[in-house]
Amino acid sequence: MMKRLLITGAAGALGGECRRRCGHLAEIIRVSDIADLGPAGPNEEVVQCDLSDAAAMMELTKGCDGILHFGGKAYEGTWDVVRTSNIEGMYNLYEAARQNGIKRIFFASSIHAVGYSPVTGPVDSQMEICPDSLYGVSKAFGEALARMYYHKFGIESVCVRIASALPQPMNHRNLATWFSYDDLVSLVERVFTVPVLGCPIMYGVSGNDRKWADNSDVDFLGWKPKDNAEEHRSRIADLEDMPPSDSPDFHYIGGPFVTFGIMKDDGSQS
Numbered sequence: 001m002m003k004r005l006l007i008t009g010a011a012g013a014l015g016g017e018c019r020r021r022c023g024h025l026a027e028i029i030r031v032s033d034i035a036d037l038g039p040a041g042p043n044e045e046v047v048q049c050d051l052s053d054a055a056a057m058m059e060l061t062k063g064c065d066g067i068l069h070f071g072g073k074a075y076e077g078t079w080d081v082v083r084t085s086n087i088e089g090m091y092n093l094y095e096a097a098r099q100n101g102i103k104r105i106f107f108a109s110s111i112h113a114v115g116y117s118p119v120t121g122p123v124d125s126q127m128e129i130c131p132d133s134l135y136g137v138s139k140a141f142g143e144a145l146a147r148m149y150y151h152k153f154g155i156e157s158v159c160v161r162i163a164s165a166l167p168q169p170m171n172h173r174n175l176a177t178w179f180s181y182d183d184l185v186s187l188v189e190r191v192f193t194v195p196v197l198g199c200p201i202m203y204g205v206s207g208n209d210r211k212w213a214d215n216s217d218v219d220f221l222g223w224k225p226k227d228n229a230e231e232h233r234s235r236i237a238d239l240e241d242m243p244p245s246d247s248p249d250f251h252y253i254g255g256p257f258v259t260f261g262i263m264k265d266d267g268s269q270s
Ligand SMILES: NC(=O)c1ccc[n+]([C@@H]2O[C@H](COP(=O)([O-])OP(=O)(O)OC[C@H]3O[C@@H](n4cnc5c(N)ncnc54)[C@H](O)[C@@H]3O)[C@@H](O)[C@H]2O)c1
Pocket: 008, 009, 010, 011, 012, 013, 014, 015, 032, 033, 034, 035, 049, 050, 051, 052, 069, 070, 071, 072, 073, 074, 075, 084, 085, 089, 108, 109, 110, 111, 161, 162, 163, 164, 165, 166
């Protein structure tokens, strides 16, 4: 068991889920976010701060053994927002982790790092980087940074290219991309249990019949997803009409992100 596990983005959906369910992994869980986190629970420390503040990251990571890194912009945004939260923030976190002797990090990457990959067959971690958005570029940067800190300084990371982490699959695309919260938590448990992690890249996807994700590179984790979006197929048919066959949902891993322009401060795209 770790002494102290840091969860960034703990006010968000996935960080919040792990805040609720990963308390058994460490004696103390330190939860952090730029947003309000509410009061500290039992065995919790609460630190509200901004990933783009290097000094705050140095303080935040002191005394921690591992990090669950969920903080940052979780969708396409302006360059300013993506750069400060996901690029500068990622550097600040890893550099602080290095200086504070942290050895293992779970990095919430995204399938949007390879969003232009065609959905024609299994996709493994060797897929060439082909981001579909500034957000995807920031996740590709994060994976590269994690690898640099592994090779140069021995900090182990798993870069999990999360697809669609949701309580339930919500549309036809999710029949391939759903990543259940139970499967997320069981993956986190494995990442912080295996004796040797290295710095693998993998896909955060449940055991869906229609999944394109090939995680055979990380068989050594001993992680077996239990959920399958197919069990929700009839509910999804009630929720959403089948998209047209030329929809990007069925042609690219990144789905609708391939249609996005560059986002401006006023919310427009060009
Ligand atoms: N949910 C998914 O399906 C999915 C898919 C792919 C990748 N991911 C990644 O997983 C992580 C968590 O996703 P989520 O769905 O929980 O998103 P979320 O938006 O609910 O949570 C992200 C949290 O990060 C915080 N944050 C943003 N900028 C910050 C900053 N500069 N400093 C400190 N905190 C900051 C936000 O306040 C928020 O609470 C993100 O990194 C996201 O890119 C999620």
